[in-house]
Amino acid sequence: MPVSNKLSIALAQINPIVGDVSGNIKRILTARTQAISADLVLVPELALSGYPPEDLILKDAFLDIISKAINTLALATYNDRGSALIVGTPWRIKERRYNVALLLDNGQITSIVFKHYLPNYGVFDEARIFTSGPKPKPVLFRGFYLGLMLCEDMWHKDIATTLYRDGAEILIALNSSPFELDKLKNRHKHASNRVRETGLPIIYLNQICGQDDLVFDGASFILNNSGQLIHQLPSWKESVVITKWTRNKSKALSCTSNKLTPQPNRLEGIYQALMLGLRDYVTKNHFNGVLIGLSGGVDSALSTAIAVDALGSNQVWCIMMPSPYTSHESLNDAKIISKLCNVRLDNISINPAMNAFGCMLKNVFSNKSTINSITKENIQARARGISLMAISNEFEYMVLATGNKSELSVGYSTLYGDMCGGYSVLKDIYKTTVFDMARWRNTYHPLGALGPKGAVMPESVISKSPSAELKSNQKDQDTLPSYNQLDSILHCFIEHDMGPNEVIAIGYDAMMVRSIFQMLCKSEYKRRQAPLGVKITNRAFGRDRRYPSVNGFINTD
Numbered sequence: 001m002p003v004s005n006k007l008s009i010a011l012a013q014i015n016p017i018v019g020d021v022s023g024n025i026k027r028i029l030t031a032r033t034q035a036i037s038a039d040l041v042l043v044p045e046l047a048l049s050g051y052p053p054e055d056l057i058l059k060d061a062f063l064d065i066i067s068k069a070i071n072t073l074a075l076a077t078y079n080d081r082g083s084a085l086i087v088g089t090p091w092r093i094k095e096r097r098y099n100v101a102l103l104l105d106n107g108q109i110t111s112i113v114f115k116h117y118l119p120n121y122g123v124f125d126e127a128r129i130f131t132s133g134p135k136p137k138p139v140l141f142r143g144f145y146l147g148l149m150l151c152e153d154m155w156h157k158d159i160a161t162t163l164y165r166d167g168a169e170i171l172i173a174l175n176s177s178p179f180e181l182d183k184l185k186n187r188h189k190h191a192s193n194r195v196r197e198t199g200l201p202i203i204y205l206n207q208i209c210g211q212d213d214l215v216f217d218g219a220s221f222i223l224n225n226s227g228q229l230i231h232q233l234p235s236w237k238e239s240v241v242i243t244k245w246t247r248n249k250s251k252a253l254s255c256t257s258n259k260l261t262p263q264p265n266r267l268e269g270i271y272q273a274l275m276l277g278l279r280d281y282v283t284k285n286h287f288n289g290v291l292i293g294l295s296g297g298v299d300s301a302l303s304t305a306i307a308v309d310a311l312g313s314n315q316v317w318c319i320m321m322p323s324p325y326t327s328h329e330s331l332n333d334a335k336i337i338s339k340l341c342n343v344r345l346d347n348i349s350i351n352p353a354m355n356a357f358g359c360m361l362k363n364v365f366s367n368k369s370t371i372n373s374i375t376k377e378n379i380q381a382r383a384r385g386i387s388l389m390a391i392s393n394e395f396e397y398m399v400l401a402t403g404n405k406s407e408l409s410v411g412y413s414t415l416y417g418d419m420c421g422g423y424s425v426l427k428d429i430y431k432t433t434v435f436d437m438a439r440w441r442n443t444y445h446p447l448g449a450l451g452p453k454g455a456v457m458p459e460s461v462i463s464k465s466p467s468a469e470l471k472s473n474q475k476d477q478d479t480l481p482s483y484n485q486l487d488s489i490l491h492c493f494i495e496h497d498m499g500p501n502e503v504i505a506i507g508y509d510a511m512m513v514r515s516i517f518q519m520l521c522k523s524e525y526k527r528r529q530a531p532l533g534v535k536i537t538n539r540a541f542g543r544d545r546r547y548p549s550v551n552g553f554i555n556t557d
Helices: 021-034 054-058 060-079 151-155 157-165 183-198 266-284 298-311 328-341 351-360 373-395 405-410 431-443 459-463 483-494 500-506 510-522
Strands: 006-013 040-042 084-093 096-105 108-114 139-141 144-150 170-174 202-205 208-211 214-217 221-223 229-232 239-247 253-255 290-293 316-320 344-347 398-401
Touching (some): 006 021, 006 202, 021 060, 021 084, 054 060, 060 084, 060 096, 060 108, 084 170, 096 139, 096 144, 108 144, 144 151, 144 157, 151 170, 151 183, 157 183, 183 202, 183 221, 208 266, 214 266, 266 298, 266 431, 290 298, 290 373, 316 328, 328 344, 328 459, 351 373, 373 398, 405 483, 405 510, 431 459, 431 483, 483 510, 500 510
Parallel strands (some): 006 040, 144 170, 170 202, 290 316, 316 344
Antiparallel strands (some): 208 214, 221 229
C-alpha cells in the first residue's frame, strides 16, 4: 500500500547545451534545487547530453562521461534525501546505445525506460545512432505507477495503451521536440488522443533551446484525464514548476495545480524562435557579437532588429557598403535604422574594390566585347562579403547573413557574396513574412527583447520596392514575379512537394510556374553552401528537404 495518496512532480523546462555534460549536470541540479520540495523532478529527453547529440553518441569517450555524470546525479538524490530525478540521457549497454529515461532515487538508478520508436524522418536520424528498446513498462515510484514515454513514443497509440493495461496511473512524456509553425497544436492533439484512449492524465515536458538550425520552444503542458488543458508552461522561456497530484478513492490521479500561460500568436512565435536561435548560436559558440551588412533594405533591417533584441545593441555592428548604384534613400534608411536600434554603423565604400577587380580581370576579359551584367553584380556582392569577413576575422564578430527563403529558393543570391555568414536568421522566412514581421516589430515589443520599444526601421524600408541595387534602377521584380505570387508558388513546391502541373491547376500562369520550378531545382548547389539558419517551417532547407545537387530529374510535367 502507498504511504501517501499525494505526489508532487516538478517540470524542469531547461536549456541544455549539446556535449556540455558538466554544464548540463549543473543545469539539472539547479532545477532540482529550485524544486527541492517536490517528490520528483522531470527533465527533458536527452537533457544530459543535449539534443540532438548526433554522432557524439558514437564516441565511447562521450558515453563514459555520461555514465560518470549519472553517478553524480544519483549521488545527489542520496546526499540530501530530497527530490528524486527522472533524467533523459543516452545509455550504453553491451556496446549498444539507447535513448533512455533513468529514475534516480536514494543514490541509485532504480528504473530504466527505453525509447522504442526512433524517428528517422525530417530532421531526425535517431535510428542511425540508437538501438530501439523494448516497449516501456510502468515505473513504481513511492507507491505510484508512472507511465514514462520518450518523445516519439507518445505519438504512437500502442505505447500509451500498453502502459495503461500494465497499471500506469499517469502518462509522462519527456521530449526534445523542435519548434515549427503550428507544432503546439499538433502536440496537444496527440496528447489528447493518448488521454482519450487511456483515461489517464498526461504530463508533456519539452526543452527550451537553440541548437544549430533547430529551436525548441518549451511550451510544456498537462492534460487531465478528460483531455482538458489544465497547465500550460510558457513558450521560449526556461521554467521550473511544481505540480501537485492527488489519488482519489477510485485510484485516479488528478492535478490540483492549474495555470495556463498565454501563448504567442503566429508572428510573435516566429520572432521568438529567431531570437532564441540566434542568441543561443552566438552565445554558446562564444562569439563577441554579430556583424551585419546593413543595406537599407527590409531583410538587413529586420535581421538587425532581431539581433539587437536577442543580443543587445552592444553586440551588433552594422556596416553600410555603398556602390555607385546605392540610392540616397538606402543610405539614409541605414542611418535611421542604426539610430533606432542604437547600433554602431560604419560606412565602407566598395568602389575601390570594384575598380581593383576591373583592373585585375582586364586582360582576361579583353577579348570580350561586353562583360556579363551578372558578373559585374556578383563582383559587388563578393567585395562586400570579403569586407565583412575581414572585419569578422579581426574582431571575432560572426557575420550574420540576411537573405530570406524566397531568395534562397530561386538562387537570387550570390555565393561568397551576400550568402557569406556563420548564421542566417531569415533562412526559413519567406519574403512576404519578412514584410509582415517588420510591420509587427515596428508596433510591438517582444517579450524578453533587449532592443528598443517602438519602431526599429522607417516605414520607407517596408514600403519601397525591393532591390539588390547592383545596377541602375534595378528592382527584384525585373527578374522575379511579385513576392506574393512567388511565395505562394514556392510554398506549393517546397512545403507541399507539388509538381508544376498541380500548381498550374490551381490557376497560376504555366510559364511562370515552370520558370520558378527550374530556378528552384537549379539552385540546390547554392543551398548546400548556405550557412545554418533557424528552422520554423516543416520543410526547411537542409535536413528537412534533401535533394541532390547533381539532378537529372527536373520534371516539369
